[in-house]
Amino acid sequence: MGLLINGQWQDQWYDTEKTGGAFQREDAQLRNWVTATGAAGPNGVGGFKAESGRYHLYVSLACPWAHRTLIFRQLKQLQAHIDVSIVSPDMLSNGWEFDTNHPDKKFRSSGDTLFGSTCMHQIYTRHKANYSGRVTVPVLWDKQQNCIVSNESSEIIRMMNSAFNDLTGNTDDYYPxxxxxxxxxxxxxxxxxxxxxxxxxxxxxxxxxxxxxxxxxxxxxxxxxxxxxxxxxxxxxxxxxxxxxxxxxxxxxxxxxxxxxxxxxxxxxxxxxxxxxxxxxxxxxxxxxPGIAATVNIDHIKRHYYYSHDTINPTRIVPVGPQLAFLQD
Ligand SMILES: N[C@@H](CCC(=O)N[C@@H](CS)C(=O)NCC(=O)O)C(=O)O
The missing domain is CATH 1.20.1050.10 (Glutathione S-transferase Yfyf (Class Pi); Chain A, domain 2)
Known part of the structure; x- marks a missing residue:
């Protein structure tokens, strides 16, 4: 796990020293909006019109923030309009990676289906060569302008909620x-x-x-x-x-x-x-x-946390249980 400093990857765990041991999440930096007309959204710049096939979503199946965007892609029937790359569950010294050869098939990444990158930080430096900051998912990528539109899940789900309605005909509103x-x-x-x-x-x-x-x-x-x-x-x-x-x-x-x-x-x-x-x-x-169970991958979820955070779980052993009632009934 680490971050980019002037476009260079540095392997570095969260710094909790300056906050007396408290974890503080940094605000997402890239905050433009896809809108129906391409006009600017509540923040950021305009130029990102909702168009079929134009945007690509980078997610981890383990990550709760990225999971929101996968849920909205399902709910709003955006699967045919926004394609997805899924990172590997293990987030180690290179941060999020696209490992398509993991010996255990269930832990394989889809690969970066747009650019064939090996690491997620390459998507951030493709956006801006000297990018500084954490390399987080989700990321919404614009294939037309070759840049990241947003890396803030709460805003990506709002875009998905309404910007593509004319394309999908789905007017369900989760933020009325x-x-x-x-x-x-x-x-x-x-x-x-x-x-x-x-x-x-x-x-x-x-x-x-x-x-x-x-x-x-x-x-x-x-x-x-x-x-x-x-x-x-x-x-x-x-x-x-x-x-x-x-x-x-x-x-x-x-x-x-x-x-x-x-x-x-x-x-x-x-x-x-x-x-x-x-x-x-x-x-x-x-x-x-409908559509939600397909967005939940308990294998990636357990593997990511227990295997990646070796400061918390140095043996990297992933627990077998518990039995989860919502999966069984
Ligand atoms: N504010 C962001 C947070 C995203 C986030 O922190 N994602 C985690 C995964 S669960 C991540 O990529 N962390 C990597 C890191 O902090 O270096 C959002 O909601 O989109």
Whole structure:
């Protein structure tokens, strides 16, 4: 794992020294938007019109942020319009790689089907030769301008939600105008305390920082359990009926990894999702939503975390369990 400094790859783990042992996620740097007309989006520059076959998505099947974009590609029927390259689950000294020869077939990458790169950092230096920063997935690449449009998943899913509607005819809306305030409010809680909360727990290098993160995480899980116990989804319409929105998909990608990885590897072990009746049922319902199970790869998920983070798991042994109810029923 590492980062680019002036276009040069440096193998370097997260620096938690300057924050007294707390993990701090850096903001994504590349923040343009694909829009229906090519006009600029809420931030960044214009020039990225929604067109079939023009954009390419780089993802890891292990990564919860990249997973959001794969889910929206399914939900919004973008498979024929946006193609995908999948990195290897192991993220070692070269960062994300495209290993198409792994001895175990289930851990093979699709390869970089656009350029045949061996490492993801080559995509960032193709975008900008002297790029400095972390090399993260997901990345949305523009084949026409030969550059990265965005490496921020929360914005990529918003583009997918609406920019391509004229091409696909799919007008399902996971960020409807009348529910935006509620969605934004839930996203704020879920992002800081749950999505990123598991990372703050797992990557902390000081006990006090870990303890704060893990207790915030479980307070937030208790809150979302209470919401889901009274309505089907996180956000409700004026009549109090739950409506499926992006807020649910953003929570889903953490829940689906929780009992398999975060409980053990990241020490998020006050409770399991299996101990929350409403969240367990909700996780299963979302998993069974058409097209979603195909986006979940538990093998890549477990392998990535337990094998890549040798500062946390030096033996790199990947646990066999647990049995996950949502996969079985
Ligand atoms: N803000 C980004 C975060 C993406 C992110 O941190 N991805 C992780 C994978 S789970 C990554 O690529 N990490 C590599 C690194 O930090 O060096 C987003 O949501 O798109």
């Amino acid at each position: 105008a009348d529910l935006r305030r509620q969605i934004d409010g839930i996203n704020e809680l879920v992002y800081h305390k749950i999505n990123n909360g598991v990372y703050k727990s797992g990557f902390a290098t000081a006990a006090d920082k870990y303890e704060v993160a893990v207790s915030d995480l479980f307070d937030a899980l208790d809150s979302v359990e209470a919401i889901i116990a009274r309505q089907d989804f996180l956000v409700a319409d004026a009549s109090g009926r739950g409506v499926l929105t992006e807020a649910d998909w953003r929570l889903f990608t953490t829940l689906v990894r929780f009992d398999a990885v975060y409980v053990g590897h990241f020490k998020c072990n006050i409770r399991r999702i299996a101990d929350y009746p409403a969240l367990s049922d909700y996780l299963q319902r979302l998993y069974q939503h």
